Amino acid sequence: MQIPNVLCISGFDPSGGAGMQADIESCAANGTHALGIVTALTAQNTRNAVRVEAVAPAALEEQLDVLLADCRPAAIKIGLIGSAGQIPLIVRTIRALQVPVVCDPVLRAGGGATLLADATAAQLAADLFPHVTVITPNAAEARRLVPAAANLPDAARQLGERAGCAVLVTGGDEATAQVEDWLHLPNGSTRSWREPRVAGHFHGAGCTLSSAIAARLARGEALADAIGNARAYVHTALSRALQVGGGRLVPGRFA
Ligand code: PLP
Numbered sequence: 001m002q003i004p005n006v007l008c009i010s011g012f013d014p015s016g017g018a019g020m021q022a023d024i025e026s027c028a029a030n031g032t033h034a035l036g037i038v039t040a041l042t043a044q045n046t047r048n049a050v051r052v053e054a055v056a057p058a059a060l061e062e063q064l065d066v067l068l069a070d071c072r073p074a075a076i077k078i079g080l081i082g083s084a085g086q087i088p089l090i091v092r093t094i095r096a097l098q099v100p101v102v103c104d105p106v107l108r109a110g111g112g113a114t115l116l117a118d119a120t121a122a123q124l125a126a127d128l129f130p131h132v133t134v135i136t137p138n139a140a141e142a143r144r145l146v147p148a149a150a151n152l153p154d155a156a157r158q159l160g161e162r163a164g165c166a167v168l169v170t171g172g173d174e175a176t177a178q179v180e181d182w183l184h185l186p187n188g189s190t191r192s193w194r195e196p197r198v199a200g201h202f203h204g205a206g207c208t209l210s211s212a213i214a215a216r217l218a219r220g221e222a223l224a225d226a227i228g229n230a231r232a233y234v235h236t237a238l239s240r241a242l243q244v245g246g247g248r249l250v251p252g253r254f255a
Contacts, residue, residue, distance in 0.1 A: 004032045004218035005071055007097070008211065009090060010079030011040040011052065011106070011115075017250040018044075018109075018204035023077055023211040025253040030215035030233060035071055037063050040082035046203050047247030048111025054082030061089050068093070075099050075218035077211050078132070080106040084120045087127050094131045100217040101132040104210035107141045110173070110203055110248060121145070129163035134223060136210045142169045153192070156184035168213075168227060172205055183227060191224060193231055198238040203248035209234045 006027045013019035020036050027034035037060065043051040060082075076099060078090060094101050105124060107116045116124070125145055129135055137145060142155040146162075149155035152169045160167040164186055171180045180194045212230035213223075221229065240255030 004074035004215075005035050006032045006211070006214050006218050007035045007037065007067075007073035007076045007093075008079070008214075009037045009039060009076065009093075010207070011042055011082065012038050013042050013044045013049075013204070015044055015046050015203065015244060015250070017046055017244060017248070018207045019079060022204040022207035022251070022253070023079065026208045026211035026233075027077075027215045029237075029253050030212045030219075030230070032074075032215040032218050034211075035067055035073060037067065039086055040080055042080075042115075044109065045247060046245035046250065049109040049113040049115060052080070052082065052115055054086070057083070057085040057089055060086055064089065064093055068096070073097060073099060073218070075214045076101040077214035078103040078128070079207055079210070080115055081120065081124060081128075084123045087123060091128060091131050100214070101134075102210050102214040102217065103128060103132040103135045104206055105135055105137050105141050105145065106206075107144055110201070125159075125163065129159075129165055132163075132165050133217070134166040134168055134213070135159065135163070136168045136170060136206065136213065138170045138173045138206055140173055152180075153182045153184070153190065156182045156190070160184040160186065166223060170206065170209065172202075181227075181231065183224070185223075193228065195231070195235065198235065200238070200241060201248040202238055202241060203250055205234060205238060205251055208237055208251045208253060
């Protein structure tokens with residue numbers, strides 16, 4: 001039996017709410033097999049992160065080389081980057097594989113901790129975004145990447161025009177009754193999705209969504225279909241969230 005592989009390049013969160021575990025579970029629940037390259041270890045729980053320990057670029061390079069000499073991914077999901085030195089290796093991997101790429105620009109933990117320094121975030125935007133299919137910043141990340149944006153659809157437009165990739169700005173972290181996500185495509189067209197908010201505070205919702213989109217792209221779905229189906233999956237996972245610790249709830253990804 002063969003199902004599509006998704007190459008997940010992301011950080012490890014020991015609580016299992018976000019990062020690599022979220023990616024593996026979300027990919028599996030959406031009919032794909034995750035191949036995991038860990039960029040960083042974090043000291044973290046369901047309340048907040050306290051430290052990010054980046055994997056050395058040479059170690060990351062060896063992991064990628066050995067893995068990709070054997071396994072063929074049908075899509076790539078990029079989450080937390082450990083350091084600026086990892087970016088050229090990831091760009092090289094994208095160029096070599098020529099498959100759809102979802103990049104979730106993880107800048108800050110929901111608990112408030114900074115996960116990526118401003119200078120590295122700027123380098124991510126300049127050097128990596130132009131090589132990906134879609135980026136999926138949440139509202140806070142979009143505002144940090146384009147501080148002058150008038151609103152979220154404008155942030156999606158500005159980011160898309162700058163990088164030439166599709167941009168999905170997600171509104172799950174906003175204090176609105178409805179969750180609204182905004183998609184800007186490279187051809188200038190836009191689309192949005194809106195639904196009632198699932199009550200509660202969640203840890204790892206963004207990772208779960210971006211991996212589900214990557215899994216669905218790996219299965220051959222068009223981008224807008226992949227986003228719509230991934231959103232529906234996340235909605236179910238949030239409605240059946242797990243109380244893993246004393247902080248935010250973790251999506252019930254196999255519920
Ligand atoms: N830690 C890692 C490794 C992540 O990839 C993410 C993803 O966004 C987070 C923490 C933050 O997750 P949240 O904002 O849901 O707390």
